[in-house]
Amino acid sequence: MSLPLRLDYGFFLLMVAGIIIFTVAASPSSWYLYPPLLVLLGIVLHVTRTSKNRVFYIICSGQPLVIASAAMLVWAGLYIVWMLAGIVLATLGMLGSDRDWQSYTAFCGATLVIAAGIDASNHVLLPLVVIGGLTSLFAVVQTIREYQFRKRYTGANP
Amino acid sequence: MRLRRCAQGISLLVILLLVWALILDSMAILLAGSTLLFALAALALSFDSHFRRTVASVITKRTLERTMVRKGATVRVTTKIAVQVPAHMQVKIAENLPSGIVIQDGETETVFEAVPAAPPQRQERKVTYRVTPVVHGSMHVSGVSLTARDLFFENSIDLVSEPFGGPVLFVQPRGLFEPSSQRVTSETREIEKMSVLSGFGIRALREYYTGDDLRRIDWKLTAKHDKLFVREYSGVMSLPPLIIVDLPWRGGPHSAQDFDRMVAAVAGMAEYSVKMFQYVSVLLISGPNILQYMGEEKDLQRCMSMLREWMHPVERTVHFYRMSDRSDLRRQIRTLESRSEEARDPSTQKFHDSLKKQYLRSMQALQTPAFTAQLIRTLSPLMADECYVFSLFMADASHLRQVIRQAKAMKIRVHIRMPGTTGSSGGTDYQSRLGADTIEAFA
Helix, strand or coil: CCHHHHHHHHHHHHHHHHHHHHHHHHCCCCHHHHHHHHHHHHHHHHHCCCCCCHHHHHHHHHHHHHHHHHHHCHHHHHHHHHHHHHHHHHHHCCCCCHHHHHHHHHHHHHHHHHHHHHHHCCCCHHHHHHHHHHHHHHHHHHHHHHHHHHHHHCCCCC | CEECHHHHHHHHHHHHHHHHHHHHCCHHHHHHHHHHHHHHHHHHHHHHHHHHHHHHCCEEEEEECCCEEECCCCEEEEEEEEEEECCCCEEEEEEECCCCEEEEEECCEEEEECCCCCCCEEEEEEEEEEEEECCCEEEECCEEEEEEECCCEEEEEEECCHHHCCCEEEEECCCCECCCCCCCCCCCCCCCCCCCCEEEEEEEEEECCCCCCHHHECHHHHHHHCCCEEEEEEECCCCCCEEEEECCECCCCCCHHHHHHHHHHHHHHHHHHHHHHCCEEEEEECCCCEEEEEEEECCHHHHHHHHHHHCCCECCCCCCCCCCCHHHHHHHHHHHHHHHHHCCCHHHHHHHHHHHHHHHHHHHHCCCEHHHHHHHHHHCCCCCCEEEEEECCCCCCHHHHHHHHHHHHCCCEEEEEECCCCCCCCCCCHHHHHCCCEEEECC
């Protein structure tokens, strides 16, 4: 068995363990949702082993679990996001080097900040406006960078 | 940067989650949507960074076989491309060729795949292709086009700055006609040509075509089948035949099956010639364009490799369309004269006279096509009794008339090999129209 396959199943097992711990600790009324959603993700993981678009199927089947866990506790949802990201990166073979693990850690740190912001908010609108603004800023900066980059290689005067 | 199918799906999912979060005012859905959006943005940044590094690592070195050629000549171009391919990415690099150049064969692009589970390594490839300039002037290969993709994103850039372009190919013009100052012995005289002696052995029996010698009719077979059959005698051959291959134009339709048959027939004939006569001469033309001439080649492998290199539909820089030469016009004038004498109606006579004047005027202005002159220069030093012309006959056959006429002028028997009449545009009256000695379908 190759290393990425072991890693993705490892992350899945960690996800299962995390769900059990959070469920026991928080005793949510919607506890019955987690087993079928975990089974669904497990089936998708197993069935799409050789599929070209495996990542997309994993993300789609993982999102209901993220939402259900975040409905119980935002931090539980965040934990599921981390594990799901681990599964996806392992599937893509992007957890092979120390640098890859550093990137993964950075992603976890950044999502921790996002989760903290969401946890601190009372309503969706304000964080959504912030997300929309940041996304627009990102798009603008990327467009300018792309323009400058292309200018350099397409023979235009600097 | 373009989103690929997987990223498009994730983007749609993000939008749905955020809209749903807004409608339901659900923090849980917002967390799912926002983290997914952040992940997508992080992947985009990572791809962009890898893309920039890839572009910065590209090195190209292009060499031309010749830097100064005539229009219609074929030049081999070799480009060495080196690039560092990041993990999980596929990089495609293609040559940006200027307009006015057509690719005859070869590959103008190459795909680099990342080596799995290995640090990014510099990979090097060589692309080789042959081009034919169809217009004159300076041709400058502007650079390369790079396209990189991973599972989520795709981006491409035209690298046309100085390190990626060049060298310049200078293309000299080539006239359609020979300069009048240059004397070319062409088809201006119609003479009774002495035919090559035929042997006594019968090589084959075939159906009669218009223009066949009546003395060759096999009466017994004709009576048996109630159809005219002629004998084909084996020639008294002491010299190897010249093989002329008329390659189809790339822009026109042709039957791939017929073309394959023609390739096989040409290869068989070349092999036979080398085995029987120790050498073979092959002239490759495409319409009125001489592509390659291999004279008295003794090495069968070299001959085959040349055929492998050339036997495909090619681009033509010059086209003939119902191009009449002097003898055609003379024949037309003679026909008009005889019809004019026969005609009783004054208006018909007037029409014939007027047409005759036009033909005479055309004849005065007629120049020798460059193709004819090249053909004469190629055939003159050749020692051959027979020549086999292989063609698909898919379009105008003016150039073949020129070939046959020049060969006949040099007392070379011409045998045409064409696809079977079924399903092709060829016809049984080609022989009489073209003036070939025999005409047969590919074996």
